[in-house]
Amino acid sequence: MGLRGKLGLIFLLVSSLAILVLCVAVYTQAQSSRLDRTRSFADERIQFAADSYDRSGVTVFGSRLDDPDLPPQLREAVLQGKRATFKTGSPNAKMWAAVMVEDGQILSMVQDYETTDDSMKALRQALVLGGIGTVGLLALVSVILAGSLSRRIVAVAGTARRIAAGDLDASAAEAVGKGKDEVQSLATALDTMASSLRGQLEAERRFTADVAHDLRTPVTGLTTAAELLPPGRPSELVRDRAKVLRRLVEDLLEIARFDSGVEQADLELVGLGAFVGSAVGRLRMQQALAPDSVVVHRTAPEVTVSTDSRRIERILANLIVNGLRHGKPPIDITVSGRTVEVVDHGNGYPEELIAEGPRRFRSGMAERGVGHGLGLTIAAGHAKVLGAELTFGQAPGGGALARLVLPPEPGARS
Known part of the structure; x- marks a missing residue:
């Protein structure tokens, strides 16, 4: 009830x-x-x-x-x-x-x-009839009053869900209307919380963008200088750490572009199953992966989708690299219609990630290894631009499961 x-x-x-x-x-x-x-x-x-x-x-x-x-x-x-x-x-x-x-x-x-x-x-008859009539009238009035209060509380809950979904400009006070009761106080408190959260997120976005831009030039110079070092084990370590730092800066810049809301999908018609197979092949060559470390399965006829192939490949690469780094091979990729599932054979995603989604600079459980937590965050950002749904869970046979569902109609969200 x-x-x-x-x-x-x-x-x-x-x-x-x-x-x-x-x-x-x-x-x-x-x-x-x-x-x-x-x-x-x-x-x-x-x-x-x-x-x-x-x-x-x-x-x-x-x-x-x-x-x-x-x-x-x-x-x-x-x-x-x-x-x-x-x-x-x-x-x-x-x-x-x-x-x-x-x-x-x-x-x-x-x-x-x-x-x-x-x-x-x-008198008995008058009391019975009057009592029944009064109860009926009060029942009607109580339903009206309860309905008004319920609608206002539902409006606050709806605004809270919009804020949780990322619409920090939503106003609970406007949703419930004028008043000086507890519901209005709740709506005002919710708007205050959203305003504070909006300020914190904006500060975090500016910090991420500023750090990434400020580090880009010195990191580029560091990488170039590392390539000029004489051969040897120390030089290899320096070049390796310089490359890691460069990838981190590039990831931060990519996240800053997502935060700015300027990213747009470049749509084209793509045969999803064939494209996933070729993308995995290119990733094997780039990462020098064993042929059986990543296996692609097709369980349905080929489906042509209107999407941004570059972003699809970026999402797959991040999910596969995350599975190889924090889980265990082989990585099974299943393409069925507009759905792509990526499963590793490790300990699975942490419950917090499954419930709340990936968060930057949070890598999850210690047993899944260390990292900056940016790979899954970037994958989720590309999925949002595509208008696709990227969810994380536990595979039926154990291990981490990431499911990408592309939208049925052409379109994208920034």
């Missing part, structure tokens, strides 16, 4: 309980007033009948002398010199009144209590 239903049910139950208590109180008070009126009426009649009997010796109003059916409690009260009334219990409740007359006899009269006043039946 959603929040709207729960709030409506709570309002309805509380209001129904309040109406029930009120109706019971009104009916009980009416019964008490009716009993008092009946007692007063019976007392007046028995007093008048006693006066009339003392004067004329004739009973009136159906009164009787020493009635054998007189309740014992009433007889005892009269023998003590009191003029008294007594109501018998249901069913067939009776109202008795009795008094001692001058000749020492007990004069009494009785009347049917349950049928003497039809107003209680009308």
Whole structure:
């Protein structure tokens, strides 16, 4: 049950309980007033009948002398010199009144209590109908009020999801409208958080771009100088570290371009299965990989897609290199329709990466090796530009699974 239903049910139950208590109180008070009126009426009649009997010796109003059916409690009260009334219990409740007359006899009269006043039946009917009508009206009002509150909370939740998806310009306060209640406070707090997050991300983007640009020139010079070193083991180590540093700077520049939002896909028609096979072949040559270290499988007929082949190849290269570096060969690549799956045979991706996606400078579990965490981040950035979906999970047989699903229609997102 959603929040709207729960709030409506709570309002309805509380209001129904309040109406029930009120109706019971009104009916009980009416019964008490009716009993008092009946007692007063019976007392007046028995007093008048006693006066009339003392004067004329004739009973009136159906009164009787020493009635054998007189309740014992009433007889005892009269023998003590009191003029008294007594109501018998249901069913067939009776109202008795009795008094001692001058000749020492007990004069009494009785009347049917349950049928003497039809107003209680009308009151019961009015309370039932009024209670049902009021509950129905309150139910309608509670649903309307709960619906309004629920819609505003849903609007805040929707804005939170948009912020989580990257739309940091979304405003929860505008979504919920004007107001000074707790929902408005929640929306304002969410907007404040988004604004702070937007500032932090912008600072991080500027820092990444500035560092990458500032390092590009000295790293290029360092790489050139390393190539001029005389042959030897120390020179090889310097050249190797210079190349690593150069790749890091290039990765940072690529991420800076993604952050700036200027990247666009260069679409062309590509036979996906054949292209993946040729891209893997080129990667084997570039990385000097063994033929059985990366295996391509096709499980469906060839599909032609409109996409950016350069970005597809970059995504595959990053996923394969990540699997070889942090997992175990062979790397199995399966092409089925518009879907490409890359599976290694290592320990699998960490749960945090599966749940939140790749994050820069976070390589995951220690058992998957060390790294800067930029390879998967770059792959995710290219997939976003293509309008494709790149997800990470655990393979059914163990190991890390990366699944790339290309969009069904030509198009790209920047």
